[in-house]
Amino acid sequence: MQLHGWGRFPRADAELIEPPSAELFPEIFKSERIKGSLIARGGGRSYGDSALSKNIISSRFLDNFLEFDETSETIRCGAGVSIDMLLRTIIPTGYFLPVLPGTGFVSVGGAIAADIHGKNHHTDGSFCDHLVRFSLLLASGEIIECSPKTAIDAFIATCGGMGLTGVILDATLKLEKVPSVCIKRESIVAANLEDCFDLIEDNESSKYSVAWIDCLAKKNALGRSILHLAEHNATGLQKYKSRRRLSIPFNIPAFLVNKHTTRLFNNSFYHLRKRTAGTNIVNYDSYFFPLDNIKNWNRVFGQKGFFQYQLVIPSDSAKRGMKEILNVVANSGKGSFISVLKKFSKSNENLLSFPEAGYTLTLDFKNEPGISPLMKKLDDIVLAHCGRLYLAKDARMSEDMFKKSYSNWEKFIEIKNRLDPNGKFASIQSDRIGLT
Amino acid sequence: MKILLIGATSAIAKAFARSYAEKSAHFYLLARNQNQLKELANDLKIRGASSTSYSAIDLAHTKTHSAAMRNAGEFLVNVDVALICHGSLPNQENCERDYNMAEQEITVNGLSTISLCTEIVKIFKNQNSGTLAVITSVAGDRGRQPNFIYGAAKSLVSTYLQGLRGKLLPYNIHVVDIKPGLVDSPMTAEFQKGPLWSTPELVADKIIDSIEKKKHTAYVPGYWRLIMVIVCLIPEFIFKRLKI
Numbered sequence: 001m002q003l004h005g006w007g008r009f010p011r012a013d014a015e016l017i018e019p020p021s022a023e024l025f026p027e028i029f030k031s032e033r034i035k036g037s038l039i040a041r042g043g044g045r046s047y048g049d050s051a052l053s054k055n056i057i058s059s060r061f062l063d064n065f066l067e068f069d070e071t072s073e074t075i076r077c078g079a080g081v082s083i084d085m086l087l088r089t090i091i092p093t094g095y096f097l098p099v100l101p102g103t104g105f106v107s108v109g110g111a112i113a114a115d116i117h118g119k120n121h122h123t124d125g126s127f128c129d130h131l132v133r134f135s136l137l138l139a140s141g142e143i144i145e146c147s148p149k150t151a152i153d154a155f156i157a158t159c160g161g162m163g164l165t166g167v168i169l170d171a172t173l174k175l176e177k178v179p180s181v182c183i184k185r186e187s188i189v190a191a192n193l194e195d196c197f198d199l200i201e202d203n204e205s206s207k208y209s210v211a212w213i214d215c216l217a218k219k220n221a222l223g224r225s226i227l228h229l230a231e232h233n234a235t236g237l238q239k240y241k242s243r244r245r246l247s248i249p250f251n252i253p254a255f256l257v258n259k260h261t262t263r264l265f266n267n268s269f270y271h272l273r274k275r276t277a278g279t280n281i282v283n284y285d286s287y288f289f290p291l292d293n294i295k296n297w298n299r300v301f302g303q304k305g306f307f308q309y310q311l312v313i314p315s316d317s318a319k320r321g322m323k324e325i326l327n328v329v330a331n332s333g334k335g336s337f338i339s340v341l342k343k344f345s346k347s348n349e350n351l352l353s354f355p356e357a358g359y360t361l362t363l364d365f366k367n368e369p370g371i372s373p374l375m376k377k378l379d380d381i382v383l384a385h386c387g388r389l390y391l392a393k394d395a396r397m398s399e400d401m402f403k404k405s406y407s408n409w410e411k412f413i414e415i416k417n418r419l420d421p422n423g424k425f426a427s428i429q430s431d432r433i434g435l436t
Numbered sequence: 437m438k439i440l441l442i443g444a445t446s447a448i449a450k451a452f453a454r455s456y457a458e459k460s461a462h463f464y465l466l467a468r469n470q471n472q473l474k475e476l477a478n479d480l481k482i483r484g485a486s487s488t489s490y491s492a493i494d495l496a497h498t499k500t501h502s503a504a505m506r507n508a509g510e511f512l513v514n515v516d517v518a519l520i521c522h523g524s525l526p527n528q529e530n531c532e533r534d535y536n537m538a539e540q541e542i543t544v545n546g547l548s549t550i551s552l553c554t555e556i557v558k559i560f561k562n563q564n565s566g567t568l569a570v571i572t573s574v575a576g577d578r579g580r581q582p583n584f585i586y587g588a589a590k591s592l593v594s595t596y597l598q599g600l601r602g603k604l605l606p607y608n609i610h611v612v613d614i615k616p617g618l619v620d621s622p623m624t625a626e627f628q629k630g631p632l633w634s635t636p637e638l639v640a641d642k643i644i645d646s647i648e649k650k651k652h653t654a655y656v657p658g659y660w661r662l663i664m665v666i667v668c669l670i671p672e673f674i675f676k677r678l679k680i
Contacts, residue, residue, distance in 0.1 A: 001628065018625060020447075021445075023471060061447075061622065063450075064478070065478070065482035066482075075482075089484070092484065
């Protein structure tokens with residue numbers, strides 16, 4: 001069947017295998033059923049081609065909770081359990097997840113494979129920094145236990161390793177006790193990019209921090225933004241919230257997302273938020289998962305899909321780099337609605353993890369003629385400032401760029417070759433960037 | 437809420453149980469696979485179930501039903517809802533060639549359900565309450581060429597439930613016949629999925645809704661009622677030529 005990532009580009013014909021229970025996963029490797037390469041897939045929320053291959057093994061039915069230990073404050077669950085499902089289960093007991101992505105539909109397996117980060121990376125690190133252990137099914141059919149202390153090589157290669165070492169079956173996560181899931185959000189207006197950087201640095205002690213940025217504003221207003229700082233509120237109900245979901249039932253004609261509508265949106269969004277800036281108490285879901293109540297929001301960009309371009313530039317030249325990037329984007333007029341700037345703290349040991357000390361910027365681009373040269377231009381700026389792109393968002397990075405920017409790629413391949421000597425696990429992305 | 441779940445490890449049953457687990461329900465689970473039952477019982481506990489117990493039996497063996505239902509009744513004490521979800525999707529061609537196979541499939545999808553209903557009704561009559569919910573299929577509405585063995589077994593159950601519903605009225609026992617259309621679950625792994633397909637979670641939500649609203653026959657999702665009305669209206673001289 002034809003599958004695609006969240007960006008709806010590229011599309012690939014794949015054999016989708018959905019083993020109905022955990023015990024049937026090793027069987028897949030013992031049979032002759034799988035011909036050609038294979039990659040695991042969870043919630044299907046990586047944007048590009050990292051979960052596309054000839055054969056796709058779905059963690060859909062690895063959806064059981066296995067153990068909840070209140071003394072060690074950990075939960076063990078199948079790799080197919082979504083972040084939303086986790087929250088639904090742990091919130092009534094007073095717990096929360098230490099790291100949340102921008103959508104609740106990400107699976108635990110996917111969160112590990114991409115070593116995802118959240119709005120608190122500067123204070124709490126990334127998802128795998130709170131990972132106690134996981135079990136990994138290798139191509140041999142063997143299942144190994146990985147943790148920061150056992151099978152260390154497999155651990156650092158699998159966390160952020162985009163599923164190329166094996167299939168994550170289940171994982172144990174550390175939980176966090178919070179006073180409330182209500183979020184005290186303070187929104188501050190930044191008139192331009194320098195202003196925004198200053199505000200972010202002045203408020204580094206804030207647990208959550210993320211800035212929405214008007215990527216089309218130019219000159220003195222370049223990088224004007226709204227910085228959202230947040231803490232857990234001291235009081236409030238410990239209640240899971242499921243929002244009424246709107247749905248976009250069909251592809252919106254792509255021409256509706258253009259220079260003018262985007263500019264109109266960004267302008268109104270900025271001025272609206274400017275008027276409502278200040279402190280508000282909001283539910284966790286609207287702060288962490290702002291787009292989750294619009295099912296299929298990825299259809300907004302039309303039939304041909306879109307690219308999400310997320311880059312990080314190390315601290316030294318982050319400010320200069322971001323300015324160059326925003327200049328190019330603003331002048332091209334091809335930016336879009338939700339552009340996000342955020343500060344990262346230092347990187348971890350994981351070989352292909354994306355975050356490193358510096359600033360990260362996320363941009364959406366509709367897939368249209370002229371977008372490739374623009375992204376190529378941005379690639380050059382990113383490389384010039386020793387930055388890199390996020391594999392979970394990527395659908396088009398060149399092998400050359402990947403190898404220049406991910407310095408641990410050789411060590412990764414060495415460990416992968418040990419865990420998967422016949423090269424069973426590969427995605428369209430890993431073939432493209434020269435990892436397989 | 438005290439729930440007896442039969443065929444508990446099916447995708448629809450799991451989604452159904454998980455919703456009720458969040459509301460602190462009590463569960464007795466029956467299915468064939470011991471490991472999967474154990475995992476599910478544990479999963480429901482973590483999701484908030486007040487208590488769980490389970491027993492692994494092959495539901496095709498009707499002789500085991502009476503003892504299993506007794507155990508369930510003893511564990512739950514008072515059963516609020518019994519949901520019967522077990523079943524298999526037969527290979528139509530093989531069943532047409534080999535009567536033994538057809539018999540086996542009709543036993544699993546039809547007769548075993550009637551046996552279970554018989555035992556559950558005893559419990560419900562004793563307590564003078566209860567909701568019996570049974571998953572049949574839209575396939576039971578009209579015999580179609582690609583799956584009439586399955587359809588025949590399901591229509592057997594639907595017809596039985598129609599009669600039973602009236603019989604149980606004086607006992608304050610409610611009977612719901614749930615007719616799902618195409619559901620994307622392990623049972624239908626081999627099928628190419630299209631826009632008419634729905635998820636086990638959606639079907640489970642509709643089952644909960646129809647139990648709570650005391651519906652009699654629930655097509656899930658609702659558009660299947662319209663589809664099946666149209667299918668049933670096609671004149672036989674045309675229908676017999678259709679391979680749908």
